[in-house]
Amino acid sequence: MRNLRIVFMGTPEFAVATLDKLVQEGYQVVGVITAPDKPAGRGRKIHESSVKQYAKKAGLYIMQPTNLKDKEFLDDLRSLKANLQIVVAFRMLPKQVWSMPEYGTFNLHASLLPDYRGAAPINWAIINGERQTGVTTFFIDEKIDTGELILQEATEIGPDDTAGDLHDKLMALGAGLVLKTVSLIENNQVVTKKQPLDRQFRTADKINKETCKIDWEESPEKIYNHIRGLSPFPTAWTNLNNEDELISIKIYKAKWEKEEHNFKPGTVHFTKKELKVASPGGYVYLTELQLSGKRKMAVIDVLNGLKIKESAHMT
Numbered sequence: 001m002r003n004l005r006i007v008f009m010g011t012p013e014f015a016v017a018t019l020d021k022l023v024q025e026g027y028q029v030v031g032v033i034t035a036p037d038k039p040a041g042r043g044r045k046i047h048e049s050s051v052k053q054y055a056k057k058a059g060l061y062i063m064q065p066t067n068l069k070d071k072e073f074l075d076d077l078r079s080l081k082a083n084l085q086i087v088v089a090f091r092m093l094p095k096q097v098w099s100m101p102e103y104g105t106f107n108l109h110a111s112l113l114p115d116y117r118g119a120a121p122i123n124w125a126i127i128n129g130e131r132q133t134g135v136t137t138f139f140i141d142e143k144i145d146t147g148e149l150i151l152q153e154a155t156e157i158g159p160d161d162t163a164g165d166l167h168d169k170l171m172a173l174g175a176g177l178v179l180k181t182v183s184l185i186e187n188n189q190v191v192t193k194k195q196p197l198d199r200q201f202r203t204a205d206k207i208n209k210e211t212c213k214i215d216w217e218e219s220p221e222k223i224y225n226h227i228r229g230l231s232p233f234p235t236a237w238t239n240l241n242n243e244d245e246l247i248s249i250k251i252y253k254a255k256w257e258k259e260e261h262n263f264k265p266g267t268v269h270f271t272k273k274e275l276k277v278a279s280p281g282g283y284v285y286l287t288e289l290q291l292s293g294k295r296k297m298a299v300i301d302v303l304n305g306l307k308i309k310e311s312a313h314m315t
Contacts, residue, residue, distance in 0.1 A: 001186055001187055002083070002103070002185070002186050002187075002188060003028075004027060004028060004083060004084050004103070004182070004185070004186055005028050005030045005080070005081055005082045005083050005084070006022065006027055006028060006029050006030065006082060006084050006085070006086060006182075007029075007030060007031045007032070007033065007077065007080060007082040007084075007085045007086075007101070008022065008029055008031070008032050008033070008051075008085075008086050008088075009032075009033040009034070009085065009086070009087045009088070009090040009093075010032075010034060010051045010087065010088040010089050010090050011034050011035040011049045011050070011051055011089055011090055011091075012049065012050055012051070012089050013050040013171070014088065014089045014110070014167060014170075014171050014174075015050070015051050015088035015089045015090070016050050016051055016054045017171045017172060017174070017175040018086070018088045018108060018174060018175040018178045019032070019051060019054060019055070019058075019088075020054065020175070021175040021176070021178065021179050022086070022178070022179070022182070023058050023060075025179060027182065029060055030061065030080045030081070030082055031060070031061045031062075031063060031077070031080045031082065032051060032052075032055040032060045032061065032062050032063070033062075033063045033064070033065065033077075033090070034049045034051040034052045034055070034062065034063075034064055034090075035049050035052075035064065035090075035091075036064045036065075036066055037049075037052075037064065052064070061080070063076060063077070068091075068093060068094050068097055069094050069096065074096060074097070077097065077100065078100065082100075082101050083101045083102040083103050084101050084102075084103045084104065084105075084106075084182070084185060085097075085098065085100070085101050085104075085105035085106075086105075086106060086107075086108070086178060086182070087105060087106070087107040087108070087140065088107070088108045088174070088178070089108075092144060093105065093140060095142065098140040098141075103185050104139050104140075104185075105139065105140045106137050106138060106139050106140065106147075106150060106181060106185075107137070107138055107139075107140050107145075107147070108135060108136070108137055108174045108177065108178050109121065109135065109136045109137075109138065109145055110122050110133075110135055110167075110170045110174065111125065111133055111134065111135075111136065111204065112132075112133060112134040112135075112136060112152055112154060113136040113138060113145060113149060113152070113195060114145075114146075114195045114196060114201045115201050115202045116133070116201075116202055116203065116204040117144060117145035117146070117201065117203060117204060118144070118145065118203050118204035118205050118206070119204060119205065119206040119207075120204045120205065120206060120207045121133070121204040122163050122166050122167050122170060123163050123204070123207055123229050123230060124202065124203070124204040124205075124229070125157060125166070125204075125229075126157060126161065126162070126163055126166060126225060126228055126229030127225055127226055127229035127230070128202060128225070128229075129221070129222070129225045130157055131156065131157055132154055132155070132156055132157060133154070133155065133157055133166070133170070134152055134153050134154035134155055134170075134173070135152070135153055135155075135170055135173050135174040135177050136149060136150075136151070136152045136177075137149075137150040137151045137152075137177055137178060137181040138150055138192075138195075139192065146195060147195075148192035148193060148194055148195070149192060149193045149194075149195060150181050150184070150190060150192055151177055151180055151181050151184075152177075153173055153176075153177050155169055155170070155173055160228070161228065162228045162229075162231040162232065162253075163228070163229055163230060163231055163232070163233070164231060164232045164233075207230070207234055209237075212230055212234055212235060212236050212237055213236075213237060213238065214226060214227070214236050214237065214238040214251070214314070216238070216265040216266040216277060216278075216279050216314055216315075217265050217279070217280065218279060218280075219279060219280055219281050219282070220256035220257065220258065220279045220281065220282035220283055220284045221256055221258075221282075223254075223256065223279055223284050224254055224255070224256040224284060227251050227252075227253070227254045227284075228253075228254075231251075231252045231253065232252060235250040235251070235252060235290075236250070236251050237249060237250045237251065238251065238314045238315070239314065239315045240268070240308075240312060240313075240314060241312060241313050241314070241315050242308060242309050242312045243309045243311055243312070247291055247292060247306075248291075248292040249286075249289050249290065249291055249292070250289060250290040250296075251286055251288075251289045252288040252289060252290070252296060253286075253287045253288035253289075254284050254285060254286050254287055254288075255284075255285040255287060256282060256283065256284050256285065257282050257283055257285070258281055258282040259281075259282045259283060260281065261278060261282075261283075263278035264278065264313070265278060265279050265280060266278065266279075266313045266314040266315060267313055267314075268308065268312045268313055268314060269283070270303065270308050271303075272300075272303060272304075273299075273300050273303065274299070274303075275299050275302070275303060275308075277314050286299050287299050289302060291306065
């Protein structure tokens, strides 16, 4: 059995579950690499990554390089004499980093590769209406998410799962898969498989503001998937054109129904308790949303305080 000396790389909460599993199982984590501290929120207070917060409590050695090619950082990393590196939700590594340890550097990715390579696999799986996804471990190479596969584990996506729900499900599933992968490496039992190149694969490009904007010309089911695939973050949004007022709205929860009608896409229908928007072949019911400058609220509370005009429509 190999004596592993592990360097762990990660930044958000998603990575903490894996790091905690490694620590709880008694693996020797000789260093943790995470993002530099940065100001966040309205008060611009200095924010430490979730991984750093955990590593501090666990008494682990922490590195926060701004440049992964910096000589001082590389010397520091080399001095740890790690023979395995594990990456979970970090950033692209230069070759001099990922090629350093004897037993390689492997990554945990929140999809069943080669589908959904990229920065936002959880969001895109739901946006595209997938019914199944999973987690993959693979050895890192020169390109993004293209290295040889080690292990994969699938899970179902529920019809009402949000990106937040799926995040938590894959976070736990991924932590377990990393432990299985480490055990294989520890016992020199890894058998890898090259990723296939013979078909087109779905991608998971980085989400931006325009990605989040709702297109009311889409079917109600597609809009519903779009909303839940971006909830609770970064959140789908639209504009309410309320006669002479344009109000930006973030939408966290919705329902949809199929129904033929002749209304223009984006037409708003409302009662004292209900707000629905027409799209081709049905309606999308908004149930939890946030008006610009306001807190997140149930739709009934929004309707109590917002006077919607008969001509209102979403754009």
